[in-house]
Amino acid sequence: MVRRPYPPGGYNTCRSAPTPPGIMQMNDRYLSIDIKPLTGAMGAEIHGVDLSHVDDRTFDAVHRALLDHGVIFFRDQDITPNAQMAFAKRWGEIHLHPHMRCLPDHPGIIEIVKKEDDTTVFGENWHTDQMFTPTPARVTILYAKQVPPVGGDTIFANLHMAYDTLSDGMKDLISDLRTISVYDKQKKRPAAMTPTAPDEAPEPAEHPLVRPHPETGRKALYLCHAGITRQIAGMTEEESRPILSYLIKHATKPEFTCRFRWEVGSMAIWDNRRALHYPVNDYYGYRRVMHRITIEGERTS
Ligand SMILES: O=C(O)CCC(=O)C(=O)O
Numbered sequence: 001m002v003r004r005p006y007p008p009g010g011y012n013t014c015r016s017a018p019t020p021p022g023i024m025q026m027n028d029r030y031l032s033i034d035i036k037p038l039t040g041a042m043g044a045e046i047h048g049v050d051l052s053h054v055d056d057r058t059f060d061a062v063h064r065a066l067l068d069h070g071v072i073f074f075r076d077q078d079i080t081p082n083a084q085m086a087f088a089k090r091w092g093e094i095h096l097h098p099h100m101r102c103l104p105d106h107p108g109i110i111e112i113v114k115k116e117d118d119t120t121v122f123g124e125n126w127h128t129d130q131m132f133t134p135t136p137a138r139v140t141i142l143y144a145k146q147v148p149p150v151g152g153d154t155i156f157a158n159l160h161m162a163y164d165t166l167s168d169g170m171k172d173l174i175s176d177l178r179t180i181s182v183y184d185k186q187k188k189r190p191a192a193m194t195p196t197a198p199d200e201a202p203e204p205a206e207h208p209l210v211r212p213h214p215e216t217g218r219k220a221l222y223l224c225h226a227g228i229t230r231q232i233a234g235m236t237e238e239e240s241r242p243i244l245s246y247l248i249k250h251a252t253k254p255e256f257t258c259r260f261r262w263e264v265g266s267m268a269i270w271d272n273r274r275a276l277h278y279p280v281n282d283y284y285g286y287r288r289v290m291h292r293i294t295i296e297g298e299r300t301s
């Protein structure tokens with residue numbers, strides 16, 4: 001069992017950062033599974049699991065590891081779309097992305113393709129998945145099919161730490177605020193990732209800015225970058241911007257993050273209710289292909 005305590009005074013100017021519950025595991029064994037934390041903030045690499053054959057006990061251990069670490073990573077997985085889907089269904093209902101097409105033979109799996117000449121990547125900038133819907137993704141299960149020789153990492157940030165390290169004054173200020181998130185159809189995306197029905201305006205979605213985790217009860221700061229989380233309900237965009245831009249900057253401090261280097265066969269599973277992610281766009285000239293499934297999350301109100 002490893003604790004990831006905060007330094008006295010926290011990571012910013014806040015003097016009263018609380019210590020998180022000591023639920024993190026290091027070099028611990030669930031069955032015959034090795035769980036190695038990645039950074040002081042979050043993430044763990046798990047060895048000894050074949051995700052195409054997961055029994056109930058192993059699934060429980062993997063689930064518990066996800067709650068403990070926020071994002072978990074597996075290497076050398078040889079998994080078909082059908083097996084990835086069967087594993088995904090253990091986490092809940094598949095969340096169909098309202099604006100993206102799925103693989104023709106596998107409804108529920110989005111193939112994320114960045115081609116050699118694409119200058120953008122899917123999901124560029126800090127976000128949690130599908131926050132622009134009333135039931136944002138609970139969990140995302142992302143499998144690497146083709147990766148560049150270097151680059152294309154994904155960075156994650158711990159939204160529990162982001163909340164815990166705010167000052168009491170800021171916590172009071174934001175405790176009852178709600179945010180409005182909208183999908184941006186006009187944003188430049190990789191050629192293969194064009195949204196469906198480009199002329200239909202997406203509905204905005206409202207969520208609490210401080211969100212208790214539905215399974216652990218622990219509070220998380222819950223927001224995306226300014227292109228998605230645009231406004232605080234009841235305030236103008238102009239009034240909202242300084243608060244939201246401070247909070248996203250705070251939430252993505254390097255001290256709260258971990259970074260994963262993909263290989264073919266790597267699988268990442270992250271908990272969107274307590275983690276942001278950021279796919280790094282640093283591999284122009286190379287192709288990268290991922291298979292992605294998201295699990296429908298809880299309604300936030
Ligand atoms: O390509 C990646 O590393 C992550 C893309 C992304 O944001 C997602 O799959 O939700």
Ligand SMILES: [Fe+2]
Binds near residue numbers: 127128277
């Ligand atoms: Fe994403």
